[in-house]
Amino acid sequence: MKELLEHLARALVDDPGAVVVEQFEEDDGTVVLELVVAEDDYGKVIGRGGRTAAALRTVIKASAVRRNRRVLVDIVD
Amino acid sequence: MTVAADAAQQSERLREMVERVVSALDLEAQVDVRDDGETLTATVSGDDLGLFIGRHGETIDAIQHLALRVAGGQGDDRRRVVVDASGYRERRARALCQEADRAADQALRFGRPIALDAMSSIERRVVHEHLRDYPGVDTYSEGDEPARHLVVAPAT
Numbered sequence: 273m274k275e276l277l278e279h280l281a282r283a284l285v286d287d288p289g290a291v292v293v294e295q296f297e298e299d300d301g302t303v304v305l306e307l308v309v310a311e312d313d314y315g316k317v318i319g320r321g322g323r324t325a326a327a328l329r330t331v332i333k334a335s336a337v338r339r340n341r342r343v344l345v346d347i348v349d
Numbered sequence: 350m351t352v353a354a355d356a357a358q359q360s361e362r363l364r365e366m367v368e369r370v371v372s373a374l375d376l377e378a379q380v381d382v383r384d385d386g387e388t389l390t391a392t393v394s395g396d397d398l399g400l401f402i403g404r405h406g407e408t409i410d411a412i413q414h415l416a417l418r419v420a421g422g423q424g425d426d427r428r429r430v431v432v433d434a435s436g437y438r439e440r441r442a443r444a445l446c447q448e449a450d451r452a453a454d455q456a457l458r459f460g461r462p463i464a465l466d467a468m469s470s471i472e473r474r475v476v477h478e479h480l481r482d483y484p485g486v487d488t489y490s491e492g493d494e495p496a497r498h499l500v501v502a503p504a505t
Contacts (some may be wrong), residue, residue, distance in 0.1 A: 319401040330411035
């Protein structure tokens, strides 16, 4: 999940070197992925009306289902 | 960079992205990328692609949206990008056209506009084109993404 989010985010932004994903686990087992990108790249990962962020969450959730996990993607800006 | 080199690079970016998703979903599937000059199409073939497609196509449409952002180019290089899986788009197009025919029939029978469910821009295009030759009805889109939907109305 983390690797997939890193890869997708790097493919979307202008500055792939600035992409960082931190992974945490909450008490109930939910995996939290925090995505940080360069200041000017937030628009690229959020998209018009939040469509790109929604698409990222949908795809990451599908990969979490495979692992029987719950996942939250947090875009930190 | 030359146009041909650019196009090859877009195809490669598309293939790499879709292959990453396929492997993250632990699917045994093959990814083929075709480029007809106007549209880049990535087709995933394999067994049990339900997870890749998702409920009501939610996952495959999300993958397609990301693919457009990643490989669709900008400005003059902009292209359509389609992500397909084992004939899914064709099955879906057939279902959409049936729904559209039903709506057109109702619009004429009741003499008022009939709204369809929300659809992606690519799916709306399929329906617009399907109903273009349907006598006596017009189609237009209404609302904002992601709730944007098609309306079938008696021709004015």
